[in-house]
Amino acid sequence: xxxxxTQNTTRTRVEAVMRAAQNRxxxxxEGLEQAGASLDLHTGIEPGRFAERSWQRPGGxxxxxxxxxxxxxxxxxxxxxxxxxxxDTPQSIWKDRPATKDQPYFATGLSMVLHPRNPxxxxxxxxxxxxxxxxxxxxxxxxxxTPAYAFAEDARHFHxxxxxxxxxxxxxxxxxxxxxxxxxxxxxHRKEMRGIGGIFFDTLQPAGPEGFEQGLAFAADGLETxxxxxxxxxxxxxxxxxxxxxxxxxxxxxxRYAEFNLVYDKGTLFGLQTDGYIEAILMSLPPLAxxxxxxxxxxxxxxxxxxxxxxxxxxx
Amino acid sequence: xxxxxTQNTTRTRVEAVMRAAQNRxxxxxEGLEQAGASLDLHTGIEPGRFAERSWQRPGGxxxxxxxxxxxxxxxxxxxxxxxxxxxDTPQSIWKDRPATKDQPYFATGLSMVLHPRNPxxxxxxxxxxxxxxxxxxxxxxxxxxTPAYAFAEDARHFHxxxxxxxxxxxxxxxxxxxxxxxxxxxxxHRKEMRGIGGIFFDTLQPAGPEGFEQGLAFAADGLETxxxxxxxxxxxxxxxxxxxxxxxxxxxxxxRYAEFNLVYDKGTLFGLQTDGYIEAILMSLPPLAxxxxxxxxxxxxxxxxxxxxxxxxxxx
Numbered sequence: 001x002x003x004x005x006t007q008n009t010t011r012t013r014v015e016a017v018m019r020a021a022q023n024r025x026x027x028x029x030e031g032l033e034q035a036g037a038s039l040d041l042h043t044g045i046e047p048g049r050f051a052e053r054s055w056q057r058p059g060g061x062x063x064x065x066x067x068x069x070x071x072x073x074x075x076x077x078x079x080x081x082x083x084x085x086x087x088d089t090p091q092s093i094w095k096d097r098p099a100t101k102d103q104p105y106f107a108t109g110l111s112m113v114l115h116p117r118n119p120x121x122x123x124x125x126x127x128x129x130x131x132x133x134x135x136x137x138x139x140x141x142x143x144x145x146t147p148a149y150a151f152a153e154d155a156r157h158f159h160x161x162x163x164x165x166x167x168x169x170x171x172x173x174x175x176x177x178x179x180x181x182x183x184x185x186x187x188x189h190r191k192e193m194r195g196i197g198g199i200f201f202d203t204l205q206p207a208g209p210e211g212f213e214q215g216l217a218f219a220a221d222g223l224e225t226x227x228x229x230x231x232x233x234x235x236x237x238x239x240x241x242x243x244x245x246x247x248x249x250x251x252x253x254x255x256r257y258a259e260f261n262l263v264y265d266k267g268t269l270f271g272l273q274t275d276g277y278i279e280a281i282l283m284s285l286p287p288l289a290x291x292x293x294x295x296x297x298x299x300x301x302x303x304x305x306x307x308x309x310x311x312x313x314x315x316x
Numbered sequence: 317x318x319x320x321x322t323q324n325t326t327r328t329r330v331e332a333v334m335r336a337a338q339n340r341x342x343x344x345x346e347g348l349e350q351a352g353a354s355l356d357l358h359t360g361i362e363p364g365r366f367a368e369r370s371w372q373r374p375g376g377x378x379x380x381x382x383x384x385x386x387x388x389x390x391x392x393x394x395x396x397x398x399x400x401x402x403x404d405t406p407q408s409i410w411k412d413r414p415a416t417k418d419q420p421y422f423a424t425g426l427s428m429v430l431h432p433r434n435p436x437x438x439x440x441x442x443x444x445x446x447x448x449x450x451x452x453x454x455x456x457x458x459x460x461x462t463p464a465y466a467f468a469e470d471a472r473h474f475h476x477x478x479x480x481x482x483x484x485x486x487x488x489x490x491x492x493x494x495x496x497x498x499x500x501x502x503x504x505h506r507k508e509m510r511g512i513g514g515i516f517f518d519t520l521q522p523a524g525p526e527g528f529e530q531g532l533a534f535a536a537d538g539l540e541t542x543x544x545x546x547x548x549x550x551x552x553x554x555x556x557x558x559x560x561x562x563x564x565x566x567x568x569x570x571x572r573y574a575e576f577n578l579v580y581d582k583g584t585l586f587g588l589q590t591d592g593y594i595e596a597i598l599m600s601l602p603p604l605a606x607x608x609x610x611x612x613x614x615x616x617x618x619x620x621x622x623x624x625x626x627x628x629x630x631x632x
């Protein structure tokens with residue numbers, strides 16, 4: 001019985017951290033929408049607000065999807081918290097962890113995606129999660145940036161913020177986590193990165209009696225770092241004028257975003273396999289996306305520059 | 317040596333059938349674009365023409381992608397013929413056919429997708445293919461229809477044409493092939509069909525000395541049936557007036573099309589794994605697609621009717 005109580009405590013504590021982060025992040029993004037009202041762009045559009053949709057998973061657990069639609073700064077933003085459990089660890093987990101097969105599991109996480117309206121504001125994704133499956137437990141997560149246009153100063157701010165975050169935790173090495181992210185957000189079939197990366201850790205299971213506390217502290221600080229890493233970029237770019245050409249390029253790049261999420265993203269595949277709330281899982285897909293046969297930006301154009309920009313590199 | 321010569325002959329013959337069909341289909345679709353010029357809709361848009369792009373696959377073989385972009389009737393149409401070969405049968409094949417593992421393979425096929433401009437004209441997909449892998453060979457293919465709006469008479473014409481086609485060949489049973497198609501073009505995570513189906517056969521390997529000839533005759537007749545099944549529907553609907561509401565619904569349904577192709581479609585996954593010409597493989601993706609969180613059409617609306625329409629049913 002003690003073991004069960006302890007297990008429930010870890011579950012409850014992580015879930016509470018996720019939910020508090022959801023509140024904080026949504027409030028800050030709504031503040032940005034209000035600030036956007038003073039811009040000259042996008043007249044006639046009202047500042048967006050998050051609407052909450054709670055959902056239950058038939059197999060066990062549920063979540064809360066908060067979605068902002070057709071805002072001033074964000075064409076769509078979604079911040080989803082879930083805590084699901086089931087009798088059998090899904091295949092996407094046990095195939096790499098045989099000990100968890102046919103074992104009960106618990107998973108809680110915060111997942112968020114921002115698709116800005118202005119093509120100069122980068123798209124953003126973050127995910128922090130915690131699993132218990134059979135005898136194993138681990139944290140995972142990270143955040144990454146997907147600009148449609150190349151701004152080196154934005155990329156530097158983002159990566160410096162993440163590096164400083166990692167340096168606050170002895171268990172994390174920025175360089176390792178950055179490389180994991182570069183490798184993960186890669187469209188193999190396009191031989192392209194999705195964006196300029198960030199940090200990503202798939203399995204963090206710190207050893208020792210303080211392991212869980214260290215893992216939770218790292219995840220919690222990561223959730224705190226989301227706004228510090230992203231908000232200044234959105235503030236800096238959201239008033240930058242753009243035209244139809246930039247919009248079309250943004251939509252084209254969003255096609256890549258959809259390709260990545262539907263073909264490669266582990267979180268998406270996990271959601272599809274666990275019969276999660278599909279609208280929350282696919283909230284990450286762009287509101288509008290475009291595909292064009294053999295589109296190649298003109299040499300020397302800002303769009304061509306983006307493609308060169310989207311290569312693994314040191315951003316410090 | 318005789319075996320090799322025979323093998324090359326089968327390969328050459330099937331590929332020639334595919335290429336002839338490509339010529340015929342593209343010519344007919346360009347004819348439809350010309351006919352579209354007399355319509356009142358879409359003024360300012362020129363009738364589309366197919367542009368050809370030949371491509372080589374580094375590992376062996378290549379193909380010809382013919383793409384029509386921003387036409388009057390078709391926002392995008394693609395008719396791709398490929399013939400590729402390699403030293404090792406890809407995983408997507410050998411996992412179901414152990415005898416083909418580490419064996420050389422050859423694959424030729426015609427694959428086409430039409431994304432019409434007018435939301436009342438259904439999207440169309442067809443694929444006919446022939447494989448040789450190690451000691452095995454087989455034909456596969458079929459065609460299916462994806463309307464954004466429900467027209468029972470269109471669905472009946474399409475399925476009746478396919479039934480008549482199957483009845484011309486003793487090896488084919490329409491009902492079986494229709495069920496295979498219904499099962500295949502199903503978005504499990506949405507619990508939705510992609511469209512109203514058609515026919516589909518994954519592995520056709522007729523027994524006996526005439527097996528190959530029967531298989532080829534069935535595939536060749538299938539390629540002939542494409543225009544008979546689809547063109548009358550495009551002709552009937554391409555002049556039907558529509559507005560922004562219908563356009564938005566079309567884009568939303570195209571999101572489902574993209575989901576299916578990137579998550580489930582075997583041809584797409586085969587292409588991604590075999591390092592095929594990625595622009596030709598992903599030509600099937602819609603030119604523009606939309607996702608909306610928790611969108612539900614108003615009860616009783618034509619859009620809600622479509623959702624009821626997209627259920628497996630008898631169309632005779």
